[in-house]
Amino acid sequence: MIKQLFTSAVLAGLVAGIFAAALQLIFVVPLLIEGETFEQGLVVHFTTVENGTIETPVGNPDVMAQLPRHVGTLAMNMVVYTGFAFLMVVGFGIAQRAGHSVNGRSGLIWGLAGFLAVNLAPAVGLAPELPGTIAADMFARQMWWLGTVLASIAGIASIAFVRAPWGMITGAALLAAPHVIGAPVLDTYYGIAPPELASHFAARALAVAAASWAVLGATAGWLWCRSA
Structure with missing residues (x-):
């Protein structure tokens, strides 16, 4: 049982962590970097001029220029999802002792339940926050x-x-x-980053989390079933 738990958790966590990091680097990190330019004052959402108000054009952040940060994103995701995987396979063991079967299909359901508990439910009250968002x-x-x-x-x-x-x-x-x-x-709404960028960031962050939890659950369930 211990070997089954350890093998399933480590392998599933590594697979899901790499998958999550890849999606984040493609879909989430560029928005995060762009949000930081507003937070640091390098770009402003609106600037006033004599004849009214104009919006500063959105920039295109150079994602590949931040390689050390991307390596950190990969490492953090691998550690975080491995931790989630250990908690999940402990649940597998308890469920199996209670007479419930565990495989790739049921593992997928476990993964989606994990997304609901860890990401979606908290986001109902506290959405993922872009840098420059006041909270x-x-x-x-x-x-x-x-x-x-x-x-x-x-x-x-x-x-x-x-x-x-x-x-x-x-x-x-x-x-x-x-x-x-x-x-x-807060009692009122205000912030530095554009609300359109913040909502886009929140939506992408939740979508990436959902896909990553699905991969984690399906992989962990499949490995658990095979190692049994």
Whole structure:
């Protein structure tokens, strides 16, 4: 069991980490770099002139000029997704002992559930933030994010594995609780980066996370099934 857990987690984490880093470098990092130019004041969203207001043209950041940063992105993704993979395969082991089968297909469902708990549910209250976006107190946001992730995991597990009717009710309540409480937000909206760029960044970040979790779950489930 230990060898099965370790092998599945490490290999799945490396595959998903490389996949996630590739998607981020193509779709997310260019927007991140562009957002930083607004945050640092190198580019401004609007500049005033005598006859009104004009928008500064959007630049085309040189992604390949930041190779050390990209290597760091790859390394961080491999570490993060390997950690997620270990948590997932521990869940595989518990589910298997309870009589549930684990394979590539069911692993894909586990991966999508992980995306829901770790990325999508918190994003309902706190969307992925582009540099130059003004936000509420960081500690308060971190605590809300952590509570939302834990409540979402518990809620999904209750719905998926508790056969009694109260499992569905409890799970739904846990999923809804953080959003009923509400995420910490500012009293007004303002920021440095263009809102169009921020929304594009948030959408791409969530899409990449969904694809990466799907790859992680399917790969981990397939490896788990084969190593068994």
